[in-house]
Amino acid sequence: MIALAGADKKIHEREYEFILVVASRLGVERVEVEHLFKHPLKAVVAKTELERITQFHRLLLLMNVDDHTHVVEVDALRNYGLQLGIRPEAIEQILSEMNDYEHKMIPSSRLVEIFQRFYN
Numbered sequence: 001m002i003a004l005a006g007a008d009k010k011i012h013e014r015e016y017e018f019i020l021v022v023a024s025r026l027g028v029e030r031v032e033v034e035h036l037f038k039h040p041l042k043a044v045v046a047k048t049e050l051e052r053i054t055q056f057h058r059l060l061l062l063m064n065v066d067d068h069t070h071v072v073e074v075d076a077l078r079n080y081g082l083q084l085g086i087r088p089e090a091i092e093q094i095l096s097e098m099n100d101y102e103h104k105m106i107p108s109s110r111l112v113e114i115f116q117r118f119y120n
Contacts, residue, residue: 002036004059007076011037012066022058052084053115057108060094064104090118 001022005015023033046052059080063073074095081091093114098104 001058001062002040004062004073004076004080007073008068008070012068014066015062018062018065046084049085049119052086053111056081056084056086056091057111060098061105064098067103069104087118090114093118 001019005011005019020030020033023030046055059077063069063077078091078095082088094106094111097110097114098106101107
């Protein structure tokens with residue numbers, strides 16, 4: 001998430017706060033997050049399909065949290081999605097549809113529909 005937030009060479013305050021919220025929910029302390037910003041770790045791919053889809057969704061939310069979607073962020077999200085094992089067709093549909101929703105936030109129910117279509 002930190003790498004995606006910095007993809008456009010600027011970490012917006014809303015991106016930082018979003019990362020802190022996610023970290024808190026995962027039991028990661030603020031001081032650890034700050035350390036990771038200064039000393040990033042190599043990405044670890046989640047093992048289960050649900051974990052990979054959840055991580056992709058978090059990255060999508062992060063990309064759109066500052067209301068500015070840069071081309072470099074979209075490309076980074078696409079690449080992270082592929083690294084997570086997300087099917088390219090699902091990624092492209094999500095990127096296409098996100099513009100149809102307020103703040104580009106696709107409802108989780110719609111994401112489930114997209115993933116079910118490509119993973120069944």
